[in-house]
Each structure stands twice: as structure tokens, then as C-alpha cells.
Amino acid sequence: MELDDAYANAAHIPGAERFPGKWAExxxxxxxxxxxxxRVRLDLAYGARPRERFDLFLPGDTPKGLIVFVHGGYWLKFDKSSWSHLAAGAVTRGWAAAMPSYDLCPTVRISQITRQIARAVGVMADMVAGPMVLTGHSAGGHLVARMLDRGMLANEVATRLHRVVPISPVADLRPLLRTSMNAELRLDAAEAAAESPVLMEDRLDVPVTAWVGGDERPVFLDQARWLSHAWNCDCVVAEGRHHFDVIEPLELADSDLVELLVG
Structure with missing residues (x-):
């Protein structure tokens, strides 16, 4: 369809086929x-469904707070097991890090996934005290941005949010109506609008920074900038990074990205 190539990341990243195995290893x-x-608690439940599980990684001492990372994959692929290493930077800095799985389309709709993540964040909040930072990549960037919709999170959780960092987010879902993947996403115009962070009007007053790779597909640079403009928030362009390696600095305690999250 019209926008298939625009949103095709792997086709424009050399050696893209090697990344999933590299991440899992x-x-x-x-x-x-x-x-x-x-220092890890695996497969903790936040609901009754098989994929409503999360892993929690703990520092050596009492956590300074909690980082939540939500994975991407266009709401169609992956689970928490491929991303554990991305907790390393935050854990080294003394924070706990939680990573949820969630149900995938077309088994569920994106709006249902959004509410799964809201439930997950609430359960995670009960397990680790202190400030909370939400970050996620691609579809995960969309999902953490949606947590700022007022009323999505319980008030006692929302008041603990310290920062939200959507990485390479899909902030406007309406263009996906013009992609072949929508056969599985099953978005209609109403859901695409309702689930688009750029159209959220009643948001929590929490600092937000959009983060995107400088070598990403033009539409992902656009998506990050659209969010920045709609929310009047910062947008960091990580030069030399593409859609698959833009998350690698999460492994490094001294990276600019981890500093943004926990500094």
C-alpha cells in the first residue's frame, strides 16, 4: 500500500536480519x-492472560526508583525476553527496571494493549517505591506516551511519574491506515485517532522527551517531531543511529540516554 515502504525499517537497515538474534542472545x-x-524476578503477573507478565531487574541496594521499558515491534511481534539487557544502564545507576510483555495484534486491538500496559505499570508501581520513569521503543514509545492520558493511570501512580521518554515513537497512528500491516492491526479511523498521542488533549503534566535516531526512516523523524510540536516537549535526534540500534545506549550507565532517564 501507499506507505508500506515509508514504515519499513528492516528493508533499509544493513544486516537487519541479524538484530533479533543479537537482541535475544x-x-x-x-x-x-x-x-x-x-537480582531478577521473572514472569511476574499483572493479569490473567499468558502474556500479561513482566520481568523485574533489581540493583544491589534499595532502588532509587523504577524504570519501565516497553518493547516495540509494531504491536505485532516480540515479547519481554528479547530486551532484558537494555535494563543494564539503569540498574547500574541504582534503579530497578521492569519490562512487560503484552498481547499482540490481531489477537487484540491496540487500544486493548494500551490498557494492558496501564495495568502493568500499576502493578509494577506497587513493587518498587520512589519515582517512576517510562520509556519504550517504536510501538512501545506509543504505549508509554499513552500513559500520560489523564485517567489512564491511577492517581497514586500518576503522581510518581518523573519523566517519559518515547524512543522512535509512533505518535500519530492515522498514517498506518495506509499500510498493509493494518490488515493485522485492524485500525479504523476512530481508533487511530483515539490512540494517537499527538491528538491527546488532557495530559498529565510530566516532563517528556522524544528521542529518535538521526538515520531513521524520514517518517520516524517526522513522528518524533510531530509529538514534540503537539506536546511542546524536547526532541533529541541521536545522530548516526537507525531504528534498530537507537536503543543500544540503554545498556550503558554513562550514555546520554540513560542520563536523561535517571539523571
Whole structure:
């Protein structure tokens, strides 16, 4: 369809086929290391459905707060198991990090996934005290941005939000109506508008920074800037980063991205 190539990331990233295996291997190594040190809690439930589970990674001392990372995959792919290593930067800085799975389209609709993540954040908040920072990549960037819709989170959770950092977010879902993937996403015009962060009018007053790679597809640079303009928030363009490696700095305690999250 008209916008298929515009939203096709893998087709424009050299060696894209190697990334999923690389992510899964790094994630498993990190989980194994953390389990050896008794600093991980796996497959914690936030609901009754099989994919309503999250992993919680803990620092050596009492956590300074909680980072929540929501994975991407166009609401169609992946689960929490491929991203564990991205907790490393925050955990090294003394924060706990939680990573949820969620149901995927076409089994559910995007609006249902949004509410799954809201439930997950509420359960996570009960497990770790202190400030909370939400971040997510691509579809996950969309999902964490949606948490700022007033009333999405319980007030006692919303008041603890310290910052939200959508990474390469899909902030306006309406263009996806003109892609072939919508056969599985099953978006109609009403849901695309209702689920678009750029159209959210009653938002929580929480600092937001959109983060996007400088070498991403033009539409993802547009999406990040659309969110920045709609919300009057900062937008950081990470030069030299594409859609698949823009998240790698989350592994590094001294990276600019981790500093933004927990500094």
C-alpha cells in the first residue's frame, strides 16, 4: 500500500536480519547474570492472560526508583525476553527496571494493549517505591506516551511519574491506515485517532522527551517531531543511529540516554 515502504525499517537497515538474534542472545546473557546474583524476578503477573507478565531487574541496594521499558515491534511481534539487557544502564545507576510483555495484534486491538500496559505499570508501581520513569521503543514509545492520558493511570501512580521518554515513537497512528500491516492491526479511523498521542488533549503534566535516531526512516523523524510540536516537549535526534540500534545506549550507565532517564 501507499506507505508500506515509508514504515519499513528492516528493508533499509544493513544486516537487519541479524538484530533479533543479537537482541535475544544479549538479553539471555543479562538475565543469566542477574539470576546468578539473585537480582531478577521473572514472569511476574499483572493479569490473567499468558502474556500479561513482566520481568523485574533489581540493583544491589534499595532502588532509587523504577524504570519501565516497553518493547516495540509494531504491536505485532516480540515479547519481554528479547530486551532484558537494555535494563543494564539503569540498574547500574541504582534503579530497578521492569519490562512487560503484552498481547499482540490481531489477537487484540491496540487500544486493548494500551490498557494492558496501564495495568502493568500499576502493578509494577506497587513493587518498587520512589519515582517512576517510562520509556519504550517504536510501538512501545506509543504505549508509554499513552500513559500520560489523564485517567489512564491511577492517581497514586500518576503522581510518581518523573519523566517519559518515547524512543522512535509512533505518535500519530492515522498514517498506518495506509499500510498493509493494518490488515493485522485492524485500525479504523476512530481508533487511530483515539490512540494517537499527538491528538491527546488532557495530559498529565510530566516532563517528556522524544528521542529518535538521526538515520531513521524520514517518517520516524517526522513522528518524533510531530509529538514534540503537539506536546511542546524536547526532541533529541541521536545522530548516526537507525531504528534498530537507537536503543543500544540503554545498556550503558554513562550514555546520554540513560542520563536523561535517571539523571
Amino acid at each position: 544479549a538479553a539471555e546473557m543479562w538475565r543469566t547474570q542477574q539470576a546468578h546474583e539473585d
